[in-house]
Every structure is written in structure tokens, then in C-alpha cells.
Amino acid sequence: MLIEFDQAVVATPHSQALKGVSLTLAQRRIGVVGPNGAGKSTLAKLLNGLVLPTTGRVLVDGLDTRRDLKAVRRRVGFVFQNPENQIVYPIVREDLAFGLKPLGLPAAECARRIGARLDELGVGHLADRASHTLSGGECQLVALASVLVMEPALVVFDEPTTQLDLRNRNRVARAIGALDRPAVVVSHDLDLLGDFDRVLVVVDGRIAADDAPGPALRWYREHCA
Amino acid sequence: MMIEPLYIDGHGPLHRVPAAPKLALLVVAGLVLFAVRDPRWLGLAAALAALLVWSTGVGAAALWRQLRGLIWVLAAIGVFTLVFQGWLAAAAVLLRIAALVGLALAVTLSTRSSALIAVCEQALRPLQRLDLLDAGKVALALALALRFVPEIWRHYQEIREAQAARGLARHPLALVVPLVVRTLKRAEQVAQAIDARS
Numbered sequence: 001m002l003i004e005f006d007q008a009v010v011a012t013p014h015s016q017a018l019k020g021v022s023l024t025l026a027q028r029r030i031g032v033v034g035p036n037g038a039g040k041s042t043l044a045k046l047l048n049g050l051v052l053p054t055t056g057r058v059l060v061d062g063l064d065t066r067r068d069l070k071a072v073r074r075r076v077g078f079v080f081q082n083p084e085n086q087i088v089y090p091i092v093r094e095d096l097a098f099g100l101k102p103l104g105l106p107a108a109e110c111a112r113r114i115g116a117r118l119d120e121l122g123v124g125h126l127a128d129r130a131s132h133t134l135s136g137g138e139c140q141l142v143a144l145a146s147v148l149v150m151e152p153a154l155v156v157f158d159e160p161t162t163q164l165d166l167r168n169r170n171r172v173a174r175a176i177g178a179l180d181r182p183a184v185v186v187s188h189d190l191d192l193l194g195d196f197d198r199v200l201v202v203v204d205g206r207i208a209a210d211d212a213p214g215p216a217l218r219w220y221r222e223h224c225a
Numbered sequence: 226m227m228i229e230p231l232y233i234d235g236h237g238p239l240h241r242v243p244a245a246p247k248l249a250l251l252v253v254a255g256l257v258l259f260a261v262r263d264p265r266w267l268g269l270a271a272a273l274a275a276l277l278v279w280s281t282g283v284g285a286a287a288l289w290r291q292l293r294g295l296i297w298v299l300a301a302i303g304v305f306t307l308v309f310q311g312w313l314a315a316a317a318v319l320l321r322i323a324a325l326v327g328l329a330l331a332v333t334l335s336t337r338s339s340a341l342i343a344v345c346e347q348a349l350r351p352l353q354r355l356d357l358l359d360a361g362k363v364a365l366a367l368a369l370a371l372r373f374v375p376e377i378w379r380h381y382q383e384i385r386e387a388q389a390a391r392g393l394a395r396h397p398l399a400l401v402v403p404l405v406v407r408t409l410k411r412a413e414q415v416a417q418a419i420d421a422r423s
Contacts, residue, residue: 085414
């Protein structure tokens with residue numbers, strides 16, 4: 001998995017969320033930290049084309065997010081900060097099936113994949129639950145399952161533990177740790193990023209620090225606290 | 226108050242019938258009930274509907290929660306018809322509505338929402354072939370409505386609580402404005418999440 005940002009600028013009529021970012025991302029676990037409104041979520045959303053660069057390019061395995069949007073979305077899964085918004089069907093099992101629909105798989109294969117993914121994350125017992133009755137932690141794990149069931153090559157998390165209690169935060173952290181594919185994690189939960197391969201610090205729309213977690217997080221604590 | 230899913234897991238005779246014929250029969254029954262005017266036949270239909278509801282294995286408490294809102298509407302219609310058209314017409318109207326609601330309830334109690342949505346999607350396919358609509362999108366809209374009605378109700382309660390905590394009296398505008406703003410914001414995020422998975 002190789003992601004390249006080539007002078008990517010994201011501008012709104014009033015401001016610039018990202019001011020010309022050039023990066024190459026190839027590590028298995030990459031963390032993104034930074035103050036509120038610094039452009040972290042925008043950076044994350046560039047990865048699967050939810051936000052397109054105003055100027056410059058973002059390439060995912062050589063695919064341009066602007067030109068090859070469909071192929072990029074297939075490759076890059078996205079777990080949102082508020083998982084409740086991500087679960088769109090009334091029943092958990094149906095929600096996972098929704099993502100698989102465009103793939104046109106046989107019903108039995110769909111059911112097998114859905115069961116396997118939910119079991120893997122320890123939420124197999126929730127398959128027939130009504131989505132609006134899930135707790136915060138259950139919701140986040142189901143949202144992750146709904147992304148993983150589509151077998152993306154990379155998973156992007158936008159503040160996955162922000163709304164969780166300690167126990168559920170640990171469950172989600174373990175699930176991210178055990179993930180068998182690369183992940184980019186935007187987070188204010190610095191402990192979550194401690195054993196990552198690389199951490200980017202985003203300040204005011206620019207990459208202010210880019211290093212191993214130790215030095216990068218130290219820089220962040222010294223300059224942004 | 227909690228809005229619960231209607232479907233009841235069970236093995237009654239209605240559970241074994243696929244969703245499509247059940248919905249088709251419900252449509253036919255609705256048309257026939259409006260053509261019938263004799264209260265005796267309507268009474269029979271209402272009794273049959275009650276029997277079908279009972280056969281789904283629904284508990285009395287759950288049934289009461291579903292129906293208690295309807296009692297007042299029925300009472301108002303009943304009194305109105307009684308005054309203007311006499312007791313025979315009132316009986317016919319009430320029995321007709323009871324039969325219709327009973328039959329519809331029997332279908333929703335014994336059919337998963339996903340199966341109902343799938344039938345709608347199938348039924349709309351001919352219109353899609355005529356390029357009039359996208360059946361998949363209509364199905365998604367139905368699913369989203371089922372999914373988010375309880376959430377919007379919860380938002381309403383949260384806003385009401387937050388205002389009560391500040392000592393504000395119940396004011397319709399003060400409730401509706403934040404609810405609409407919140408729902409629209411939410412809709413944007415949900416749309417983005419759907420985009421991310423498509």
C-alpha cells in the first residue's frame with residue numbers, strides 16, 4: 001500500500017484546511033495528531049476521496065483519487081468518529097450486507113463473510129440487533145466490521161476512541177492493533193499511537209512534525225499543549 | 226418511551242409465508258375492505274385480522290404499546306360518524322379500520338423489515354427499467370427512514386431535556402429549530418458515510 005500526497009491543497013471559500021501537503025505513506029501503522037481544526041480529518045478524508053484536493057494530487061497505489069474514485073474507495077475503508085452515522089440499516093446484519101451489495105456476491109458467501117467479521121471483533125452476538133439499540137462501544141466495533149467486510153487494503157480511522165469509555169476504548173485499540181492490514185489513525189488518544197510506526201503532527205494545515213511516535217508525540221506535547 | 230422494531234421472531238404460519246405474497250394480499254384486502262359496506266362482513270374481517278395478529282405470537286403488552294395511540298383516533302372517528310351518519314355507519318367505519326390495521330400489523334409483526342424493503346425494491350424494478358427512478362436508492366431511503374426515526378425521537382428528547390435543565394418551558398419553536406438543524410447536520414454525515422462505502 002503506497003499513498004502519495006503531491007502538493008495537496010484543500011481550500012474552502014474562506015480558508016485553507018490544508019496548505020500544500022507532500023507526503024509518502026507506506027508504513028503499516030500511521031498516526032495523525034494535531035489541535036482541533038488543524039486539518040487532520042481533511043487529511044484523512046483525502047485518503048479515500050471523501051474530500052478531493054483543490055489543487056495537487058493524492059495517489060493511492062498509483063490511483064488518482066480524483067480520476068479513479070470508485071477504485072480508491074474499494075481500497076480504502078473509512079471508520080468515522082461518530083459510528084452511529086455510519087450504520088445506515090435498521091439491523092446490524094443488514095448494514096454489513098449493504099456494503100457488500102455492489103460486489104454481487106452469492107447470499108451464502110455474504111452471510112459467511114458477515115458472520116466471520118463480526119465474530120472476529122467479538123460482536124457476533126449483535127448480528128440481529130436493531131442498530132439504534134447498540135451502545136457506543138458496540139456501535140464502533142460494528143462500524144469497523146461494516147468496513148472490514150468489504151476487505152479494504154487500508155483502513156482510515158477518524159478519532160475512533162473519542163466517544164468511548166475505557167473498556168470499549170481498549171477493545172477498539174486491540175481491534176486496531178490486531179488488524180491484518182495497514183491503518184491510518186487520526187486521534188487525540190496519544191496512548192493509542194505509542195507503538196505505531198510513524199506519527200504525523202498536523203498544525204494549521206501543514207505537517208509540523210513527522211517522525212517515530214516517541215519524538216513526534218514529544219514535539220506535539222511541547223508545542224501544542 | 227422507546228420505539229421498538231415491530232418484527233417478532235417466531236415460527237407462526239404467517240412467518241413461513243414469503244414477504245411478497247403477504248404484501249400483495251394486504252393490498253388486495255385493503256381494496257376489498259373499502260368496497261364492502263355490510264358491518265357483518267367487516268366484523269368477520271376484523272375477527273380474522275385479530276386471529277392473524279394473535280397467530281404471530283405477539284405479547285399483549287407489546288400490542289398495547291403499538292395500538293394505544295390509535296384508540297383516540299378511532300374514538301374521534303367513531304363519535305363523529307355516529308353523530309352524523311348513525312350507529313350502523315359508525316360500526317362499519319370502525320370495523321373496517323380495525324380490520325385494516327390488524328392485517329397490516331400481522332404482516333409487519335411476521336416479516337423482517339429487510340424482507341419488506343427487498344419486496345419494494347423488486348416491485349419498483351419495472352419503473353427503473355423505464356428510467357423513472359433508481360429502485361436501489363428508494364430501498365436505501367426506506368431503510369434509512371426505519372433506521373433513523375428512533376434516533377430523531379431520541380434527539381428530540383435530548384433537546385427537550387437540555388432545555389428543561391435550563392428551566393425553559395416547552396415551546397414548539399425552541400424544540401423544532403434545533404431538532405431540524407441537528408437532523409440536517411446528521412443527514413450530511415450519514416450521506417458521507419454512505420459515499421465512503423460505495
